[in-house]
Amino acid sequence: MRHLPVLLEETIRLLQPERGGLVVDCTVGLGGHAEALLQASSSLRLIGIDRDPQALEMAEVRLRPFKPRVRLLAGNFADLEALLHQEGVEAVGGILADLGVSSLQLERAERGFSFRREGPLDMRMGPGRLTAGMIVNDYSEVDLERVLSEYGEEPQARRIARAVVKGRKERAIETTTELSGLVAKAKAKARQGRGQRRRPDGRIDPATRVFQALRIEVNRELLGLEALLEQAVRLLEKDGRLVVISYHSLEDRIVKNTFRDLARGEVDEITGRTRSESRVIEVLTKKPIRPSEEEVAANRRSRSARLRAAGRL
Numbered sequence: 121m122r123h124l125p126v127l128l129e130e131t132i133r134l135l136q137p138e139r140g141g142l143v144v145d146c147t148v149g150l151g152g153h154a155e156a157l158l159q160a161s162s163s164l165r166l167i168g169i170d171r172d173p174q175a176l177e178m179a180e181v182r183l184r185p186f187k188p189r190v191r192l193l194a195g196n197f198a199d200l201e202a203l204l205h206q207e208g209v210e211a212v213g214g215i216l217a218d219l220g221v222s223s224l225q226l227e228r229a230e231r232g233f234s235f236r237r238e239g240p241l242d243m244r245m246g247p248g249r250l251t252a253g254m255i256v257n258d259y260s261e262v263d264l265e266r267v268l269s270e271y272g273e274e275p276q277a278r279r280i281a282r283a284v285v286k287g288r289k290e291r292a293i294e295t296t297t298e299l300s301g302l303v304a305k306a307k308a309k310a311r312q313g314r315g316q317r318r319r320p321d322g323r324i325d326p327a328t329r330v331f332q333a334l335r336i337e338v339n340r341e342l343l344g345l346e347a348l349l350e351q352a353v354r355l356l357e358k359d360g361r362l363v364v365i366s367y368h369s370l371e372d373r374i375v376k377n378t379f380r381d382l383a384r385g386e387v388d389e390i391t392g393r394t395r396s397e398s399r400v401i402e403v404l405t406k407k408p409i410r411p412s413e414e415e416v417a418a419n420r421r422s423r424s425a426r427l428r429a430a431g432r433l
Contacts, residue, residue: 123223124419125152126365127427130409131216134429135361137161141213144169144204144355146197146348149222151179157216158186167212168192169203171246175224196246198344201351211357217348220367221245221335223421233335235300235327241293243331243338252334256293261285271342271370272333280306280330300327332368345371349378353400356432362401363429372408372426379403379430401430 125131131153135143140163145154148168158166166189170176176192183190195203197217204212225233225245232242232252241253255267261281268277283306284293293299307326336342352362366372385398408426416423 123150123152124422125156126218126419126422126425127409127411127415128153128156130427131363131365132156132160134363134404134427135214135216137164137214139213140164141357142167142209143214143216144200144212146200146215146217146352147219147222148179148192149175149218150224151182153216153218154179154190155182155186158183158189165189166191167204167207167209169195169197169200171196172222172225173246174228175222178224194246196344198340198347200348201355204355210355212355212360213357214361214363215352215356216363216365217345217352218365219341219345219371226421229296232296233331235296235325235331238295238297241296241299241334243335245339248338250338252338253292253294255334255337256284256299257288267337268330268333270333271336272329272331273369274329274333276307279309282306296331299330300325303327303330336370342370342374345374346378349375353382353430353432358432360432361404361429362432363427365425365427367424367426372428375428376408379428383430399433401432404429404431 135157137143137157137160140161142165143157145166145168148154148170151168154166154168158164168179168183168190170179171194173194176194180192191207193203221233225231229237229239232239241251241256243252259267264281264284265277268274268280274280280303283302287293287302293302304326356362364375366375379401380403382400383403385400405428408428411422411425
């Protein structure tokens with residue numbers, strides 16, 4: 121499987137592996153970023169975490185040449201502190217989180233992440249009970265609309281939720297292609313009603329936002345991200361680095377706002393001024409770093425990536 125880690129050079133530059141020490145890759149995936157970090161410094165040690173057992177198996181093979189310096193852990197990055205404490209780790213020099221769905225998950229139809237490949241409506245990144253099929257077939261119309269609107273920022277959330285509920289009354293919606301076809305029809309009717317010929321999302325597939333919303337709900341991704349950021353800052357050593365790569369506005373907004381608040385510090389209730397001594401981090405990226413045109417041409421999945429970084433004070 122061809123795997124191209126996103127914003128690799130920028131990640132290496134910001135994490136500064138030449139300083140050595142211990143770095144945690146919270147989403148080790150297929151091991152692309154981890155391999156590059158370990159290659160950059162012979163004194164670097166790395167802990168790789170992933171909730172996906174298939175990804176961990178492949179990362180183990182890729183990182184085998186660095187085995188004495190690598191430890192791979194199965195788990196959710198929302199439990200970062202607990203996972204590291206179990207390993208006797210209290211502080212680290214760097215933390216990386218490359219969010220979103222991986223190439224492995226998208227390209228294996230049986231995982232149910234891709235609307236372009238027919239497979240079961242699963243979308244679980246790791247062990248868990250809730251599946252996309254359960255959301256589609258069991259959630260109320262109101263809850264479906266909420267998920268599509270909040271997590272997919274889908275402007276046709278109400279219409280699509282109504283179409284899903286109507287469709288599942290005839291028979292359960294079981295596959296990715298069934299769902300994507302239903303969404304496409306619902307959106308086509310909306311455009312016809314407004315006399316539009318062109319998709320309102322431009323070149324984006326009609327099902328993109330719906331599948332994003334379901335994936336986020338299944339894996340509790342935004343709640344997990346908030347938990348990760350809170351714990352990561354506590355775990356970083358002085359001058360430690362935190363790098364987060366996000367792929368949609370909801371994730372990026374959480375990272376941006378968290379970094380801003382921690383960099384600004386607490387506000388004195390009496391004077392209204394910020395207490396400079398309460399600042400926790402320094403934001404290292406005034407604006408998110410985006411992939412170059414060359415990288416997007418080589419790897420289309422990188423096109424929506426945004427990288428933000430911070431340093432512990």
